Structure formats: C-alpha cells, structure tokens
Amino acid sequence: MADPTTGPTADPATDPAAALYRTVALVRGFEQRAVELVRAKVVPGGIHPYTGQEAIAAGTCAALRPDDVITSTHRGHGHVLAKGADPARTMAELAGRTTGLNRGRGGSMHAADFGVGVLGANAIVGAAVPIAAGAAWAFRRAGSDRVALSYFGDGAVSQGVVLEAFNLAALWRVPLVLVCENNGFATSMRTADTVAGSILGRAAAFGIPARTVDGTDPEAVRDATAEAVARARAGGGPTLLECTAYRFDAHHTWEHTARPRYRTDEEVAAGRARDPLEIQGARIPAATRAAIDAQVAELLDRAVRFACEGPHPDPATALDHLYATGMRARAGVR
Amino acid sequence: MPKLSYLKALNRAIGDEMDRDEAVCVFGEDVGVAVTHATAGLLKRFGPDRVLDTPISEQAFTGFATGAALAGLRPLIEFQIPALLFLVFEQIANQAHKFSLMTGGQTRVPVTYLLPGSGSRESWAGQHSDHPYSLFAHVGVKTVVPATPADAYGLLATAIRDDDPVVVFAPSGALGVREDLDPAALVPVPLGVGRIHRSGTDVTVVAVGHLVHDALAVAEELAGTVSVEVFDPRTLFPFDWSGLAASLERTGRLVVVDDSNRTCGIGGEIIATAAEEMRLIAPPRRVTRPDGAVLPFARELDLACQPTRAQLRAAVEKAVGAG
Numbered sequence: 001m002a003d004p005t006t007g008p009t010a011d012p013a014t015d016p017a018a019a020l021y022r023t024v025a026l027v028r029g030f031e032q033r034a035v036e037l038v039r040a041k042v043v044p045g046g047i048h049p050y051t052g053q054e055a056i057a058a059g060t061c062a063a064l065r066p067d068d069v070i071t072s073t074h075r076g077h078g079h080v081l082a083k084g085a086d087p088a089r090t091m092a093e094l095a096g097r098t099t100g101l102n103r104g105r106g107g108s109m110h111a112a113d114f115g116v117g118v119l120g121a122n123a124i125v126g127a128a129v130p131i132a133a134g135a136a137w138a139f140r141r142a143g144s145d146r147v148a149l150s151y152f153g154d155g156a157v158s159q160g161v162v163l164e165a166f167n168l169a170a171l172w173r174v175p176l177v178l179v180c181e182n183n184g185f186a187t188s189m190r191t192a193d194t195v196a197g198s199i200l201g202r203a204a205a206f207g208i209p210a211r212t213v214d215g216t217d218p219e220a221v222r223d224a225t226a227e228a229v230a231r232a233r234a235g236g237g238p239t240l241l242e243c244t245a246y247r248f249d250a251h252h253t254w255e256h257t258a259r260p261r262y263r264t265d266e267e268v269a270a271g272r273a274r275d276p277l278e279i280q281g282a283r284i285p286a287a288t289r290a291a292i293d294a295q296v297a298e299l300l301d302r303a304v305r306f307a308c309e310g311p312h313p314d315p316a317t318a319l320d321h322l323y324a325t326g327m328r329a330r331a332g333v334r
Numbered sequence: 335m336p337k338l339s340y341l342k343a344l345n346r347a348i349g350d351e352m353d354r355d356e357a358v359c360v361f362g363e364d365v366g367v368a369v370t371h372a373t374a375g376l377l378k379r380f381g382p383d384r385v386l387d388t389p390i391s392e393q394a395f396t397g398f399a400t401g402a403a404l405a406g407l408r409p410l411i412e413f414q415i416p417a418l419l420f421l422v423f424e425q426i427a428n429q430a431h432k433f434s435l436m437t438g439g440q441t442r443v444p445v446t447y448l449l450p451g452s453g454s455r456e457s458w459a460g461q462h463s464d465h466p467y468s469l470f471a472h473v474g475v476k477t478v479v480p481a482t483p484a485d486a487y488g489l490l491a492t493a494i495r496d497d498d499p500v501v502v503f504a505p506s507g508a509l510g511v512r513e514d515l516d517p518a519a520l521v522p523v524p525l526g527v528g529r530i531h532r533s534g535t536d537v538t539v540v541a542v543g544h545l546v547h548d549a550l551a552v553a554e555e556l557a558g559t560v561s562v563e564v565f566d567p568r569t570l571f572p573f574d575w576s577g578l579a580a581s582l583e584r585t586g587r588l589v590v591v592d593d594s595n596r597t598c599g600i601g602g603e604i605i606a607t608a609a610e611e612m613r614l615i616a617p618p619r620r621v622t623r624p625d626g627a628v629l630p631f632a633r634e635l636d637l638a639c640q641p642t643r644a645q646l647r648a649a650v651e652k653a654v655g656a657g
Contacts, residue, residue, distance in 0.1 A: 069405075103438030110436040119404050120437060127429055130394040134401025134409075141359075141383055142406070161425075164394030171389065322474070324434045324442030324497040327572060329474060334611075 010288040016062070018288050020218040021280040023058035025296045027078040028277050030087055031249075033300050034077065034094055034108075038253045042308060043094045047108045050078040052216075052248035055276035056181050057082035059221025060149060060241075063229050069117040069135055071128035071150045073181075074109045076121030079151055084116035087299060088306035097310025104313045105321060119148075125186075126152055126159030129178070133165050136174040136232075147232040149177040149225075155186025157199050163206075166238070170206040173237035177228045178208070180240060181215065183247040184271075188262040203240035215243030216276045219283070246271030335514040343483040344372045344450060344504060346520065347490040348410060352380050355408060358494055359384045361395050362412035372412055372450040372504075392418050396425035396447075400433070403443045410494060411445065415462045416452040416503070419469075427473040430499040442497040448490065452479075452503040453544070453593050454629055454636055463629035463636065465593050467503045467542070468600045471571035476500040476525060478569045481546035483513040485568055488523030496525065505593070507544030528574035530581065534563035537587040537653050540578065540604055541566060545591045545641060552647045560654050570600050578604070579612045586615035587653045591646050596622040619649040 012018040031051050037043040050057070057078035064070070064083070072079040080090055085101060093100030094108050101113050112120035119135060122128040132150035139146040156162050157180060169176045186194050203210035209231075213224045221243055228239035248271065250256060281289050319329050338346075352358045360373055366387045368374040377385040388395040392413070399409035413419065419426070430443045453465035470477040476498055480486040486504060493500035531546060532553050539562055541549035546566045553562035565581050567574055582588060588608050592601035601620040608614055621641040629636050 071401075101438070102436065102440065105438040106436045112437040112440055114404075114437070114440045119401070119441075120433070122429075124424065124428060127397065127424065130397030130425075131401035131404065131429070133394075134398035134403075135405040136401070137398065138402040138405035138407050148401070161393040161397060164389075164391035165397065167389060168391060168394050168398060319435070321437075321439035322435045323476075324439070324444075327476075327498070330575075 009291055010284055012292060015284070017219070017280070017283045018292065020058050020062055020222065021284050021289065022292045022296065023061070023082050024054040024218055024276050024280050025292055026087065026299070027054040027057055027081050029296050029300045030077060030081060030091070030303070033304055034091065035253060037095065037304065037307070043108070044096055045107060046253035047077070047094065048075040048252050049249040050075050052271065052276070053181055053183055053245045054078055055218040055221055055280070056179065056215045056243045056245060059218040060179055060225045062222045063225035064147070064149060067117065067146050069119050069146070069148050071119050071132040071148070072121040073128070073151050073153060074121060074123045074125070075153070076111055077108070080111045080113060080118050080121065083118050085111070085113040085118055088303040091303040091307035092310045095307040095310065096312065097307060098313050099306065099310035103321070126156035126162040128152070129156070129162045130165040130168065133169045133174050133176050136169070136176040137172060140175055145175070145233045147175040147177060147229055149179060151179045151181060153186065154180060154182040154184070154191045154199065155189070155194060157202050158194060163202065166203065166206045166208060169238040170208050173235065175232035176238040177225060177232055178238055178240040180242045182242050182244045185247060185251065185262070187251045188260055199242045200240070208238050208240050210240035210242065212242045212244060215245035216274045216279060218276060218280045246274065248272050335516055337512045338483045338515040338517070340483045340486050340504065340511045341371050341450065341509050343487040343520070344448070344490055345374050347487045347494070348373065349376060349379065351491055351494040352376065352384060357406060357408045358410065359386065359402070359407055360410050360412065361386050361388050361399055363388055363390060363414055365412055370412065370414060370450045372448065392421050393425055396422040397429060399445045400425065400430045400443055403445050404433070404441055408444045408494060410448055412448045412450065414451070416449050416464045416466060417461045419449070419466050423469070426475060426499060426501070427470070431473060431475045434498065443499050444497045445499050446490070446493045447499070447501045448504065449502065450504045451506045451509065453505045453507060454640055455506045457631055457633050457636055459631040460628045465503065465505065467501070467570055468594045468598065470501045471600055471603070472598065474571065476569070477503070477571040478525065479503045479505065479543040480568060481508055481543055481566050482511060484515060484520065485523055485529070487520045489525070489568060491522040492525055495522065503543065505543040508547070511547065523568065525569045526572035526574055528565055528567045528577040530563060531566055532562065532564040534561040535584055536561040537589060537650055538563045538565050538578070538581040538585045539646070539650065540588065540590045542570065542592050542600065545593055548643050548646060549591060552643050552650065555647060556650065560650060562650060575607060578608065582608060582612045582614065586613050588614060588618040589646070589649045589653050590618070590620040591641050592620065592622045593641055594623060595627050596625045616653055619653050621645045621649050
C-alpha cells in the first residue's frame with residue numbers, strides 16, 4: 001500500500017477506504033452544521049448529535065445493498081445519510097421545510113427516506129427493532145434475499161419490546177442485523193448503571209450470535225456487518241453487533257443551555273481522542289483526504305443553503321398525510 | 335337461507351380477503367388452532383407462511399406487523415382479549431398510526447387489529463372485560479364496532495383493504511348474533527357510514543356494537559308510546575356525523591348508549607358534537623359504564639357496570655319527557 005501521506009489521490013467511487021472516510025466526514029460535517037443551525041434557530045427543537053459514532057453508520061451501510069432497509073433511532077442523521085439520503089433534503093427536514101425528506105412533518109427524530117431504504121428514525125427507544133424484524137420477514141416471505149438492519153442504543157437493551165423482538169427474530173430466523181450502538185450513555189445514565197448482565201448476554205439468551213466491534217473503526221464495523229449480512233441473506237437469521245463508541249457531544253443540543261453534569265471534561269477529552277474521522281483519515285492519502293474534505297464542505301454549504309431557502313409549510317396543510325387513504329380529520333375549531 | 339353467525343362472518347371475511355390478496359397474512363396467539371374461532375381453518379387453507387402462531391409477545395408482534403406492512407404486506411393481528419390493547423398502545427397509537435404523517439406521506443401501514451370478544455364476557459373480571467374503543471377514536475386510529483353478522487363481514491373486509499391501521503372491535507355480546515343471509519349478499523361496508531336499524535320520529539338512540547340489539551329491544555318495548563330511531567354508527571372513527579345530523583333533523587332528541595367508561599368516552603363526543611352542530615330540542619342523555627370502571631368478577635357486579643335495557647329505556651323516556 002502506498003504511503004498515505006504522500007501517495008496518489010484515491011477516488012472514493014472506487015476506493016473503499018476513501019469511500020468510508022467520505023461518509024464519516026459527511027456525517028461529521030453534517031452534524032456540526034446542524035448544531036450551528038440549531039443555535040441560529042433555523043433548526044427548531046434541537047438535535048441529538050451523532051458525533052463520535054460516525055464509524056458505525058458508515059461501516060454498517062457500506063455492507064448493505066441499496067435495496068436493503070434500515071430502521072434508525074432518535075440519534076439518526078448518520079444512519080440516514082450513510083444509507084444514501086440526500087444531505088440537502090435531510091438538512092431541510094431538520095429545518096422543517098417542505099423541501100425536506102418528510103416535507104417537514106418528521107424532523108430530526110423521524111427523518112425517513114423510503115426511496116433509499118430508510119424506514120424512519122424513531123423517537124421511542126427500541127420501538128423500531130420489531131418493525132425491522134417484520135420488514136425482514138416480509139422480504140424472506142417474498143422470496144428475496146434483502147435484509148433489514150436495525151440500529152438501537154445501549155439504553156434500548158432494557159426495553160421489553162426489544163428482547164421480545166430478539167426472540168421473534170431468532171425463532172423465525174428472519175434476515176435481520178441488530179446493531180447496538182453502545183456510546184456509553186443512556187441520556188445521562190452510564191451503561192453499567194442501566195444494563196444488568198451484558199449486551200452480548202442478551203443475544204446469547206436467544207441463541208443469536210453476537211460480538212463486540214470497535215465502533216470507532218469504520219472498517220472493523222464494515223467487515224463485521226458484512227459477515228452478519230451474509231449470514232442473514234443465506235437464511236442464518238439475526239446477528240447482534242455491539243458497536244462501542246463514545247458520544248462526543250451532548251445527548252441533545254438542549255444540554256448546551258441546561259448543562260447537566262454527568263461526565264468530566266477529562267473523560268470527554270479522552271473519548272474524543274479516539275476519533276473515527278482521524279482513524280479512517282489516516283488510512284487514505286493526505287491529498288485524497290483534503291480533496292474529500294473540500295468536496296464534503298461544498299456539499300454541506302449547498303445543503304445548508306438549500307435548507308434555509310426551502311419554503312415553510314402552509315399551516316393549512318398541518319394534517320396532510322395523516323391518513324394514507326387521504327381521509328381528512330375534523331378541525332379542532334369549527 | 336342459511337343462518338350466519340357473527341363469528342363465522344368474521345372468519346369468512348378473513349378467508350375471502352386472504353383469497354383475493356396474497357399480501358394478507360394473519361398473526362396472533364393460537365390462531366393456528368383458532369382458539370377464538372375467528373381464524374378457524376385458515377392455517378390449513380393458507381399455510382404457515384400466511385397464518386402465524388406467535389409467541390406471547392404482543393408488543394413485538396404488533397411492531398413486527400407494522401414492519402411487514404411497511405414492506406408491502408397487509409397483516410391482520412388477532413388479540414384474544416381487549417386489555418392487550420393497553421399493552422400494545424405504543425405500537426398502534428404511537429407507531430403505526432403516526433407513520434404516514436411523520437414520513438410526510440412516504441408510506442402506509444395497512445394493519446388490521448381484530449378483537450373478537452371485546453367487552454364483558456361471563457365473569458372474566460378486571461383484566462379481560464374492557465372495551466377500549468374510545469381510546470382509539472381519541473387518538474385518531476380508525477375504529478370499527480360492528481353489530482351484526484353482515485356488518486361484521488363487511489366492515490372487517492373493508493378494514494383489511496384499508497391502507498391505514500384499523501382496529502375492529504367485535505363485542506362479545508354480539509358474537510352469538512345470527513342472521514339469515516345469502517352468502518352472495520356479503521359485501522364490503524364502507525367506514526364512516528352509519529346504519530339506521532329502525533326508523534322513528536321522537537328520539538334518536540345511538541347505540542354502539544352489541545348495544546344496537548338492546549336499543550332495538552327497547553324501541554320495540556316502547557313502540558306505540560315513543561317512536562325510537564336506532565342509529566348504529568358502525569365506525570366510531572371516522573364517525574358518520576352527517577348521518578347523525580340527518581336523524582336528529584327528524585327526531586331532535588338524542589340518547590347515546592355506549593359500553594365504555596363515561597369520562598372521555600365516545601358517548602361524550604357524540605353528545606358534544608350534536609350539541610354544537612345539530613338540531614336538539616331536548617337535553618341529550620347518555621348511558622355508559624361508570625367513570626373509571628373496572629369490571630368486578632361476580633356476575634351481578636359485572637352487570638351492574640354495564641349499560642342495561644332498563645337504563646336505556648329510562649333515558650329515552652326522560653329525553654322525550656324533557657322535550
């Protein structure tokens with residue numbers, strides 16, 4: 001392999017390491033821009049930043065096909081982008097514009113793009129796991145080899161519905177990849193204070209193969225996911241990957257004002273030292289990295305402009321899409 | 335003509351819909367042996383890929399059905415007891431119902447939730463006797479409560495074909511109802527269209543589910559003294575407001591009989607809407623379960639909490655007297 005600091009420029013379109021770096025950089029940059037837009041009050045409501053966990057989204061989605069599907073979490077921008085959603089329309093969704101992925105109806109916590117297999121971020125912890133299992137079962141029943149991948153956090157492994165879904169998925173051998181993003185915290189609670197036993201032990205109880213993966217290393221995540229996906233496609237049923245990482249920023253941008261204290265600056269600095277962006281960046285030529293950084297920055301500049309320029313929805317359309325059949329609800333005041 | 339029972343009508347609707355659409359599949363506990371009879375014969379007819387016995391994991395298989403629906407299927411879930419709806423309220427009210435709006439119309443969740451045996455059965459006590467249809471109407475989930483075999487068939491068929499989540503409450507008090515029916519006459523019944531079972535000119539009784547039969551009995555008792563119109567909304571959400579308004583144009587008086595708890599029950603909504611928007615010449619009345627009722631075990635206590643014909647008759651007489 002060429003010396004990454006002096007070697008020739010690699011093309012993300014053909015070089016997997018460069019492609020992974022590009023996704024990590026895109027998600028990192030997107031989150032930073034989104035936080036800025038929260039502070040500028042362009043994005044209402046705030047966001048749950050994904051910084052520090054980008055390798056998980058990038059690595060897992062690199063092992064999926066475009067026709068595979070994912071379900072996501074309330075910290076979902078990284079998954080949505082890595083699966084292929086347009087950054088500009090994703091940012092417009094965060095800003096609540098009609099040009100957003102969900103026409104401004106979902107926002108940060110519900111970003112969905114069925115066109116690229118994103119069955120939605122989900123704001124109820126663990127709720128999407130059985131949904132992904134059901135989609136996976138439908139694929140198998142239709143005779144296809146598509147798979148579903150469900151992201152959930154370490155906090156979700158104490159939700160009953162998640163464990164019930166483990167049972168169903170294992171019992172019926174559905175083509176499902178279970179990705180637990182262990183970022184160390186369920187909001188402010190440390191994993192050790194919320195999980196009795198272990199996350200891998202949860203899977204073992206249902207006979208689901210499980211392993212822990214370094215969730216700061218995009219290539220390690222990709223390779224582990226590829227094995228799990230191959231197993232699912234071959235009819236082997238679900239696999240659990242516990243991907244460990246450290247959440248760099250607040251649970252929610254709200255923390256910037258409320259400032260709850262549940263970790264020290266020293267700890268955060270130590271966590272930030274293991275940075276997926278640097279880990280993957282070191283694997284590609286410096287010139288490639290610089291070229292990707294410039295391209296991503298330009299893409300995100302355009303995304304921010306697109307989001308800011310998008311029209312706000314007409315209040316008269318507030319309940320459009322409430323029913324897929326087009327049924328209209330009665331107004332609250334008549 | 336053959337007699338068709340309400341339960342057999344439900345069974346026939348599921349089978350007919352599975353025949354006409356490969357995407358229809360059934361999930362539930364003990365649906366293979368058809369403990370409730372609603373799914374009788376379906377496993378043998380359609381196989382285990384379309385009729386799935388689930389573990390006792392209501393929350394997971396309800397969310398699972400949402401996922402299957404997102405991937406193109408049309409699942410029907412059978413719940414053996416209505417109180418399980420409290421357990422899966424998150425999966426229905428907060429997930430399935432919200433997907434269409436939250437995704438900006440990108441998807442649909444055509445799942446049917448069937449409750450064959452909702453409401454009080456003979457002394458099944460606190461956790462098996464609820465009739466929580468008002469909760470679903472409140473959150474805006476399409477909510478259906480058929481009263482007759484033909485409507486049970488027709489409304490369930492429509493629910494299965496509907497692109498939104500629909501909860502179908504089959505009251506235990508109606509399961510034994512039989513009708514002389516030509517099977518060829520069984521057709522889908524649209525949601526949101528009420529049915530007048532008996533015409534009258536003095537008072538409109540809105541009766542929900544099995545209480546339609548009680549209302550008809552009371553109307554018969556009062557025939558000659560009071561002319562009672564019996565209006566069966568059939569679906570509580572959407573509700574046939576124009577049908578009710580037309581009935582009140584004729585009668586001007588309203589009594590609602592509703593087997594759910596009084597506070598925030600559907601009966602309150604029917605009366606409020608009528609008071610705001612329709613012709614009333616006398617104060618409306620309602621007959622319901624008590625506030626916050628939990629059905630006690632002993633038969634006489636269970637019955638004491640349910641609307642009775644005597645209560646309905648008294649309410650009708652008061653409504654007419656007050657006019």
